[in-house]
Amino acid sequence: MKIIRQYRLAHRIGYFTGDNDAKNDAKNDAKNDTCLRQLAVELSHEYDVTIDPMSSRTRCxxxxxxxxxxxxxxxxxxxxxxxxxxxxxxxxxxxxxxxxxxxxxxxxxxxxxxxxxxxxxxTTGWRSIGPMGKLHNIAVFIHNSTVHNDAWDDIAGKALGLDNITRWNSWFRLLDAAIPV
Incomplete structure (x- = not known):
């Protein structure tokens, strides 16, 4: 709200981009109250601006x-x-x-x-996904040993990287480092 107040944006707010988490779609559920619902309440009270958190959210x-x-x-x-x-x-x-x-x-x-x-x-889940799982296991094996990690750096000339759920391009980086070698 601080930025909205500072730049007088309350009457210009239309749509919000958010992730696809189903919690963002739960109606009238106090356990799943989101920032967007809270913002709608504050805009309504402070500026008499009405936004519908459900219809104003676009998916990323x-x-x-x-x-x-x-x-x-x-x-x-x-x-x-x-x-x-x-x-x-x-x-x-x-x-x-x-x-x-x-x-x-x-x-x-x-x-x-x-x-x-x-x-x-x-690790049991990764083993069941075929070639990508094997590559993941190889990357984990290399990362768990400084000897193997140093050997990889000497051979490939760049870090192998490791896939993870928080970096969208982590699989790309892992494949990009592994395929040429």
Whole structure:
């Protein structure tokens, strides 16, 4: 609100770009109250400006593209990819294809590893996603040893990098470093 007040923007606010989290769509749910809902309340009280947090939010195109590419890259089978796409296309179900694939992968992994509780939970999922999983495991192996990491730097001339969920281009950087070698 400080910036809105300082630059007198209250009557110019129209749309907001946000991620695809289903919590942002929950109506009248105090547990899922978002910044946008709070902003709407404050604008209404302070400036008599009415905005609808649901209809004024646009989804981030970069986030949609990233989730779509992850769904494509991390699909375990054509059937899993098709099921995720169908779930994402169902307008009543606010799920992205990547989220649907992640849920399928987790369910399969949890079922298979039920009797193997001592295994690390995060690596069992990666092993089941084919070549991308193998590349992830190689990157983790290299990063866990200074000897291997130094050897990689000597051979490749650049850091291998490691994929992660918070950097949208982390898979690209990992592939970009690994493929030429």
């Amino acid at each position: 195109a970069g986030h949609i593209i990233n989730l779509s590419l992850q769904a494509f890259l991390l699909a375990t089978s054509e059937h899993a990819l098709q099921a995720a796409i169908e779930a994402a296309q169902d307008e009543a179900n606010d799920v992205t294809a990547a989220n649907a694939l992640h849920d399928q992968l987790r369910a399969t992994t949890d079922q298979k590893s039920h009797d193997r509780r001592k295994k690390r939970h995060d």
